[in-house]
Amino acid sequence: MRQILCLLITLAALHCTAQVPTQGLVAYFPFDNNTQDNSEYHNNGTINGGIQTTTDRNGNACGAMAFDGKTGYVSVPNNSSIQAIRSGFTVATWFKLDVPTANEARVVLFSKDSTDAIGKAEPGFHVTYLQNFNEAMGQLSFCNGYAEEDKTYGQHRLAYNEWYHIALSYDEGWLNLYLNGKRVWQAMYNQAIEKNDFALEIGRNLWPQTNYFKGSYDEYRLYNRGLNATEILALYNYTPPLADGNTLSLHMPSDITVVADEGKCSATVSYNEPTATVGCGQASIHLASGQASGSAFTVGTHTITYEAKHNNKKEAAAFNITVLDRQPPVFEYAPEVTTHTYDSAGATVHYLFGASDNCGTFKTYRTAGMAAGSKFPIGKTEVKYEAVDSFGNKSACSFMVIVIQDERPVVKETAPATVVQARPAPKAETITPKAEPKAETTTIAKTNTEPVAKANNEKPKPAPTTKATVSEKPKSEPVKPNPSPVATPTSEPTVIEVACGSDISRNTDAGKCGASIHYNVPKYKGQALKLNEGIASNSLFPVGLTRNSFSLVDVPGFVSNCHFVVKVSDKEKPVINCPKDTIIMLSYNRKGIIYNYTPPKASDNCGVDSFVQTIGSAPGCFLPIGEHPFEFIAIDAAGNKTVCGYSVSVRNSGKTEKLEIPKQLDALLNLGNDTIKYEHEGEVGNCLLTMFVYDDGEEDGDSVSIIFDGQVLVDNQKLRLKDNGPIRRQLALASGNPNYIVAKAWNTGRTGLNTMRMDIYEGDIPDEKHLRGKKPILSKILHARPGQASGIILRCNW
Secondary structure, three states: OOOOOOOOOOOOOOOOOOOOOOOOOOEEOOOOOOOOOOOOOOOOOOEEEEEEOOOOOOOOOEEEEEEEEEOOOEEEEHHHHHHHHHHHHHEEEEEEEEEOOOOOOEEEEEEEEEOOOOOOOOOOOOEEEEEEEEEEEEEEEOOOOEEEOOHHHHHHHEEOOOOOEEEEEEEOEEEEEEEOEEEEEEEOOOOOOOOOOOOOOOOEEEOOOOOEEEEEEEHHHHEEEOOOOHHHHHHHHHOOOOOOOOOEEEEEOEEEEEEEOOOOOOOEEEEOOOOOEEEOOOOOOEEOOOOOOEEEOOOOOEEEEEEEEOHHHHHHOOOOOOOOOOOOOEEEEEEOOEEEEEEOOOOOEEOOOOEEEOOOOEEEEEEEEOOOEEEEEEEEEEEHHHHHHEOOEEEEEEEEEEEEEEOOOOHHHOOOOOEEEOOOOOOOHHHHHHOOOOOOOOOOOOOOOOOOOOOOOOOOOOOOOOOOOOEOOOOOOOOOOOOOOOOOOOOOEEEEOOOOOOEEEEEEOOOOEEEEEEEOOOOOOOOEEEEEEEOOOOEEEEEEEEEEEEEEOOOOOOOOEEEEEEEEEEOOOEEEEOOEEEEEEEEOOOOOOEOOOOOOOOEEOOOOEEEEEOOOOOOOOEEEEEEEEEEEEEEOOOOOEEEEEEEEEEEOOOOOOOOOOEOOOOOHHHOOOEEEEEEEEEEEOOOOOEEEEOOOOOOOEEEEEEEOOEEEEEEEOOOOOOOHOOOEEEEOOOOOOOOOEEEEEOOOOOOOOOEEEEEEEEEOOOOHHHHHHOOEEEEEEEEOOOOOOEEEEEOOOO
């Protein structure tokens, strides 16, 4: 038997109820999660070194003890009941061998030994069954210096990772070894077993050199008499009750309430991850939903769910993390406003103020004073505002609006007056012009009179003048004084306040990395404002924060506080096409299967950030009989997580029908109906093999499919030279039955027949790099052409 790597095969045997012998029983260790002795003598053992609970042959998680082969053993203090095994005894137990570090396995059943026992007054003794794979022999050691070869070893060779029942009975000078209820070896031993006071040890013997057992023990019994074959068969057929090890309890932390970090709408929260209590072994715990410890949790309540798995049990539990917002809005500016006016009734005043909040959503209310744009009276007016966020936190601000009335300036204009001074009139001389009307005597201030023009283009005659003397000041234009400058109040550009609306918060639309959002475009006196920054209404807004700001068009003034924020959050979890639980039934003595599967895929509305397999084997690995969990986790950029968990159960149907060797390819394989010519047959000792297939001559475009026991392992793949990368596949043969490997050719290549070489190695060979120093146990050339496939028939005895 050669080494088998990476296999853990637990066979559940079928037993019938039998009467277990109790007479002479001095120690009984069920090894159900402890080393308590259930016999009447209570020879309880103490665990030393590397021992831990493990799954027994019936799949009970706490039903056996695993010994590490280096330091682990059970020690039982010496007493009179243990010393009674000198004249006759029987030791019986179930055991399973782990893969040893050396090429031998040593089943140390018990010992009462000391490193210096030989030659002393109290010689020690031990019982060990040795299987040496280099020498292909078995050997029983009993007492110091006694060793007898098991000459029928080849008929009952032990395999790794498989449960066996072993019993050694000594009575009336005869040693009888039983495996699985049948006697396989017998020898005489007529020497006396000396009494000693050493402790009884299970799993270790100290002479002639220290040896440890590497594997598992279950249902260990020690009698002070030799049992007969019927009694030993009853022990083999006995099925013990299940140990209470399949319990699972998940312990969650208490609910957590914290306050949001300063200036943030979230809090970084660290919490203690949950723990699980099981009967034995260890449970797997993973975060099923919610955020991991140390994440930033937004204001609100978050449910954190964890799931624990142990054997076939699952348990989920949750706790809440609540983040409270205790931060009120903050008024960023509210300056005092001063204006001047000539109007005694007051002035129209526009003022600005701004506020913000850590969570963005708040409303402002004026609690005193007048609104911006109102006509404020002369004097001081206090204006008060209050801001309230969506969580009821409040803050207030106040400022003064001061209106000062200025006196309108008076403008005065001055000019020199005209002075007319009359002298005493002299006596008038009467002149009587001919044929002329009498002229009126007129006193005027100015003598510059224009001549009067007559009709018919006659030249005007000078008008008659009086003989009065008129004196006046020198002619001059009056000088107007320079006006004083008029004082006008200084005015800022008109600020028009327009309500833009509240901030908007939405989750993404289903299946999209954004949200389609409608909002009302703000208007001023019926005129729509211009979008300066942001995204238009009825558009798809991306995940995150988008600031929308607006301004007036063709209207004097500006709007500095007209904006709102659109927040789009991604709460949509990734989607995984998670497979359902699968049951694979095996027959004809199979102990596992090469499991090929297509890993699930993940998708997300905003893209998958990470997608990893956390539990389970990769495609193409060997799965032994038992339950095999698989788990995949997808996380998107927003931290949303989806867990895909399922199990693959590999079971043995118990049927032992022979595998029919086909002579023609099965139509269900969809590879054609080629006839099959079997060119080679072979027998191997190991049922787990690794096959390498490559082109034996030159790479000429040959393409093949390979079928193993009805399973397509290679589907229409080109052959390469060995150095360029051969085809590698694992094989798990059915023990005791013929197995077949068939190569189907899709073409004949450039050089005729499709010729390939098939090298077969024992165990699991990860890749061609690990072939150094290894020789194949089988190396055959196969010839195939379209229409006629070539095959090999293999047998193994596991």
